[in-house]
Each structure stands twice: as C-alpha cells, then as structure tokens.
Amino acid sequence: MDGIHDLGGMDGFDDLPPDEPDDASPFHQDWEGRVYALFVTGIASGAFNLDEFRYTLEQHNPEFYLERSYYERWLTGIESLLLDAGVIDRGELADRVTAFECGEAEISDKPGPSLDELTEGVAKVYQSGRVRETPVFEPGDEVEVRNDHPKGHTRCPRYIRGIRGTIHAHRGTHVLPDASAHGEDRAEPLYNVKFDAANVWGANHTDADAVHIELWESYLSKP
Amino acid sequence: MTDTSDSTTETNDLHDHDPEARARALQSLLTEKGLLSTDAVDDVISTYEEAVGPLIGAKVVARAWTGPDFKERLLENGIEAVAHLDVAVSDEVMELRVVENTPKTHNLVVCTLCSCYPWAVLGLPPTWYKTPAYRSRAVDEPRALLREEFDTEIPGDVELEVWDSNSEIRYMVLPQRPPGTDQLSETELRDIVTRNAMLGVERLV
Numbered sequence: 001m002d003g004i005h006d007l008g009g010m011d012g013f014d015d016l017p018p019d020e021p022d023d024a025s026p027f028h029q030d031w032e033g034r035v036y037a038l039f040v041t042g043i044a045s046g047a048f049n050l051d052e053f054r055y056t057l058e059q060h061n062p063e064f065y066l067e068r069s070y071y072e073r074w075l076t077g078i079e080s081l082l083l084d085a086g087v088i089d090r091g092e093l094a095d096r097v098t099a100f101e102c103g104e105a106e107i108s109d110k111p112g113p114s115l116d117e118l119t120e121g122v123a124k125v126y127q128s129g130r131v132r133e134t135p136v137f138e139p140g141d142e143v144e145v146r147n148d149h150p151k152g153h154t155r156c157p158r159y160i161r162g163i164r165g166t167i168h169a170h171r172g173t174h175v176l177p178d179a180s181a182h183g184e185d186r187a188e189p190l191y192n193v194k195f196d197a198a199n200v201w202g203a204n205h206t207d208a209d210a211v212h213i214e215l216w217e218s219y220l221s222k223p
Numbered sequence: 224m225t226d227t228s229d230s231t232t233e234t235n236d237l238h239d240h241d242p243e244a245r246a247r248a249l250q251s252l253l254t255e256k257g258l259l260s261t262d263a264v265d266d267v268i269s270t271y272e273e274a275v276g277p278l279i280g281a282k283v284v285a286r287a288w289t290g291p292d293f294k295e296r297l298l299e300n301g302i303e304a305v306a307h308l309d310v311a312v313s314d315e316v317m318e319l320r321v322v323e324n325t326p327k328t329h330n331l332v333v334c335t336l337c338s339c340y341p342w343a344v345l346g347l348p349p350t351w352y353k354t355p356a357y358r359s360r361a362v363d364e365p366r367a368l369l370r371e372e373f374d375t376e377i378p379g380d381v382e383l384e385v386w387d388s389n390s391e392i393r394y395m396v397l398p399q400r401p402p403g404t405d406q407l408s409e410t411e412l413r414d415i416v417t418r419n420a421m422l423g424v425e426r427l428v
Contacts (some may be wrong), residue, residue, distance in 0.1 A: 008335035008387065009363045013356035016372045019349055026271045026347040033268035036347075038249055040267060041259045050391075054337060064238070070338070070353050072242045079237060079249065088252050095250035099238050107251045112260030115267060136238040154390045157335050159362065171318075171392060190390065197363075197385075207366035213387040 001151055004062035009158040009201065032071040038078050044113070044121030047085040051181035054151040055153035056080050130173045134219060135189040141167045143193060145215065146223040153181035156219045160211070164223055168212060176216050189217045274344035277418035279310045280395060283344060284421065285412035287321075288400045297321050301395065304342060317343050320386075323397040324423070328382045331369070331423035332394045333361035341393035345418055352422070362387055373424045396423040 020028065027033045042048050056077040057065075065073065082088050101106035104207075113121075137143060147162040148154075155177045171190040179186035193215050197208035237245055252257040283305055284338040287294040297304040301319030319341055334340065335358045340348040351357050351372075360368045362385050369375040377383050386394040398420040404412060420424035 007338055007355050007359040010355070010359040013354070013359055016351040016356050019351060021347065021349060027268070027275065028350075029243070030268075031246040032362040033271065034246040034250055034264055035242075036262040036271070037259065037267040038246065040252065041253055041263075045258050057337070066355065067419065068238075069242075070350075075242055075245055075249075076238065079245070082249070082253075084314075087258070088249070088255070093248060093252065094237065097237060097245050100244040100247045100251075101241055105248070105251060107247060107261060109255055109261060110254050110257070112254055112257050113263060114260065115263045115270070118259075118263055154338060155344055157387070157389065159335070174391065176426060177390070185252050190392075194384075201363045207383070208385050210384040211362055212384060212389060214390045214392055 001058055001153065002149055002158055003058045004060075004065045005058045006158050008100040013143055027071075035071045035075045035078070036103045039074060040115075040118050040122060042078055042081060042087075043125055044118040045087070046080040046121075046125070048085050049125060049180060051153060051175070051177040052081060052183075054177070060154065081177060090112045130175070130187045133187065133189050133217075135170045135191070137167045137170070137189075137191060137220065139167050139169055142223055143167060143191075143220040145193075145219055146221055148219075150178065152178065154178045154219075156215060159200060159214070159216075160193075160195060160213060163195055163200050165193040165199070168192040168194040174216070176218070178216075178218075190214055191217070191220070193220070271347055276341065277344075277421065278413070279305070280341075280344040280418065280421045281413040281416035282308060282310060283321075283395075284397060284416045285409045287397055288412055289409045294397075297397070298323060302343065317341075318392045319344065319395060320392055320393050321397050322384075322386060324399045324426075326381070326399070328384055329377050329423065329426070330394075330396045331361060331365050331383065331385045332388060332396060333358060333385060334388045335359070335362055336389050339388040339390070339393060341395045343393075344395055345421060349418070361385060369424055373419065375425050377426070382422075395421050397421075398427045401427045 016107045057073055060073060083090055096105060142164060144164045145160050145162060159160055169192040171192060173187050174190040176186045195211045197206045197211055200211060250259060250264060287297050293304060298321055301321045302317060305319060324330055338348055338353040340352060342364050365383055365385055366377050369377060388394045415427065417425055
C-alpha cells in the first residue's frame with residue numbers, strides 16, 4: 001500500500017533528532033525492551049510473521065505513524081496481531097491495562113519459555129528451506145520496475161516504480177512479502193537492483209550516484 | 224486477503240493509555256498463557272544492553288583491515304564470516320552483506336520503508352536512523368544530508384552509492400582504514416571504528 005511508511009524521496013521533514021540510543025543504552029526507557037520481548041514472543045509463538053507485522057504498522061494512520069514513538073507503533077501493532085490471532089482477548093487486555101495504570105496488577109513469576117527457546121522459535125519461522133527457483137534475470141541485465149500500486153503489503157517502494165535499473169546480484173529465493181503478509185506461502189528469486197540516481201530523481205534533483213535495492217522477481221519486467 | 228485494518232481501528236481505544244502500562248499488561252497476559260517468562264524479558268533487555276552492539280561490528284571491521292582472507296570471506300558472505308568470530312550472533316535469522324568503501328566509492332545504508340538495520344552486528348538502531356527525516360532524504364540527497372546532519376563531506380570525485388535495505392538482507396559498511404594506523408594492533412583498531420562509520424554517515428579518513 002502507498003502509506004505514510006513509504007518515505008523515500010519525500011521532502012519537508014525536520015532535522016534529525018539527537019544521536020540516541022547510544023552504545024550504553026539501546027533503549028530509551030525500560031518498557032521499550034519489554035516491547036522487543038513481546039515482538040519476539042509473537043513471532044516465536046507463531047501468532048504472526050514478520051511480513052504481517054510490517055503490514056500492520058503500515059496501516060497506522062499517518063498522524064499516529066508520525067507522532068508516536070517507534071516502540072509505541074510496535075506495541076500497537078503487536079496488540080492488533082495478538083488480538084487477531086486470538087491469543088488474547090480485547091476485554092481482557094483493556095482491563096489489564098487499566099489495572100497496571102492504577103498500580104493494581106503485577107506480572108506473575110510463572111515459568112515460561114527461555115530466551116533461547118524463543119530464539120529457536122524465531123529461527124524456525126525464518127528458515128524457509130526454500131527450493132531454489134531458477135532466476136529469470138542475470139547480473140548485468142537491464143530491468144524495469146513494474147508501475148504497480150497494490151493496496152496490500154509490498155516491499156517495492158514508490159520511488160523506483162517505472163524506473164529502469166540493472167541487476168547487480170541474484171540473492172537467492174526468498175519468501176515474497178506481498179503474499180506472506182496475507183497468509184499465502186510463496187517465494188521468488190530476489191535481486192539487488194542498481195539504479196542510476198539521476199534516472200530516479202532527475203539529474204538536477206539528486207546528489208547521489210546510485211541507489212541499490214532488493215526487489216523480488218514479480219516486481220520486475222524486461223524493458 | 225487478510226485485512227487487519229478493522230482491528231487496528233478497534234485498538235485505538237488503547238492509544239490514550241500509557242505505553243508502559245500497555246506493555247506490562249501484554250507481558251502479564253502472555254506470561255499467564257505460558258508464552259513468555261520474566262526471565263526471557265530480562266534476557267532480551269540484557270542481550271541488547273550488554274551482548275549485542277556496535278562493538279561486534281568494530282571487531283569485524285578491525286579483523287577485515289588486518290586479515291585479507293577474512294575480508295574476502297566477509298565481502299563474500301557477511302553473516303557466515305561474522306559467525307566464525309567469537310561473537311554472539313544468530314546467523315540463522317539474518318543475511319548480512321558488507322559493502323566496502325574505497326577511494327572511489329562511498330556507501331550509505333538506509334531503510335526507506337521501515338527501519339531494517341544490521342542489528343546482529345550493530346545492536347539496535349539509533350533514533351535518527353528510524354526517523355522520516357533520515358529515511359526520506361538518504362536516497363535522493365545523501366551528500367547534503369551527510370554534510371548538514373553529520374558534518375561529513377563526501378568529495379565530489381567519490382561516487383556515493385546508497386543501499387536501501389528493504390528486506391531480510393541487511394547492510395553494513397566496511398569503512399576505509401584511516402592513514403597512519405599501520406602501527407595499531409587489531410584490538411587498538413577496534414577503538415577507532417564508530418557505529419556511524421559502519422552505516423556510512425561518517426568517514427574515518
């Protein structure tokens with residue numbers, strides 16, 4: 001979808017914020033680390049995959065997306081996906097949030113999976129064991145990115161659609177996010193495509209020389 | 224097609240609540256259901272606070288500067304080479320590509336669609352990396368961005384290549400070894416490698 005997340009080449013944002021977190025403290029606040037753990041749990045338990053997670057964040061309305069913090073966007077996405085998967089109940093979650101706000105709840109010490117066990121679960125989700133598909137394109141081939149604006153999830157950013165580039169490398173066969181985010185199990189050859197920056201932005205409107213990006217085979221056509 | 228927009232709208236009623244309370248509420252529910260433990264949460268936090276951070280990347284860079292064989296392997300298959308170093312890295316969940324800066328080419332890493340980042344070698348991304356301001360501008364006017372925001376000037380005769388890491392393949396920049404560092408040991412070299420240089424927003428030369 002052409003949502004607020006698709007930011008490449010957009011103008012008008014403010015200066016960058018201060019350089020944090022730094023090496024000493026990767027999280028700004030304690031609860032952000034919890035959110036990261038909740039994310040790992042969601043993936044490891046099979047409640048959602050990475051593509052579904054990304055798609056959920058893309059569906060946040062633009063105001064929410066731009067105004068709230070990174071980990072708050074994550075938390076909101078994780079809540080939605082766990083509710084959708086039926087892992088938790090909406091009423092149950094709302095009541096529990098209120099209880100924590102009032103200081104009337106505590107996290108129990110009940111034993112559960114260790115981080116190693118969760119990490120194993122995540123690795124299983126990532127290990128696709130894909131049969132290697134024969135790539136249609138070879139390094140050096142000229143390609144054109146299809147000018148397609150799907151309403152669902154895609155990892156083909158707007159700024160390179162309709163633009164010609166050159167296959168830089170074949171990256172193997174990877175799960176197609178456009179299908180995976182919608183519950184369909186499909187994989188395709190993935191390529192790194194190199195674009196002349198002047199082709200993308202116009203020679204007078206860029207100070208880069210080249211832009212590289214990974215694109216799935218169905219995003220590309222022969223010019 | 225699965226459409227989760229309805230539930231996204233419905234959870235809006237939680238938006239006004241304190242995110243810390245929301246995170247704790249979700250943690251407590253998942254713990255009761257046996258899907259998570261307090262120990263695992265503590266371990267996730269300590270992993271990112273203590274074990275995984277830019278020091279791993281610095282170790283990788285220093286080794287590549289001093290060992291031509293390692294450098295070749297690193298550029299061939301990043302995560303496999305990194306896994307051979309004595310560092311905590313899960314090579315199963317990520318593919319890493321290392322792009323080398325040369326006197327002719329400077330590389331810059333961004334993720335315009337979200338915030339893909341080589342966390343296995345650099346830890347969690349800094350705030351600026353995740354902002355719309357960085358993600359929007361890095362692909363079309365990177366030289367101006369680097370000059371204005373990082374005080375980094377990329378000479379006109381050096382090509383600037385941007386790597387928009389929009390999938391599971393993550394990028395790390397292998398900076399050029401600064402002149403006058405011939406006498407430094409591998410361990411000493413680690414100290415001069417910065418996180419920003421490994422993202423390409425800074426040059427060590």
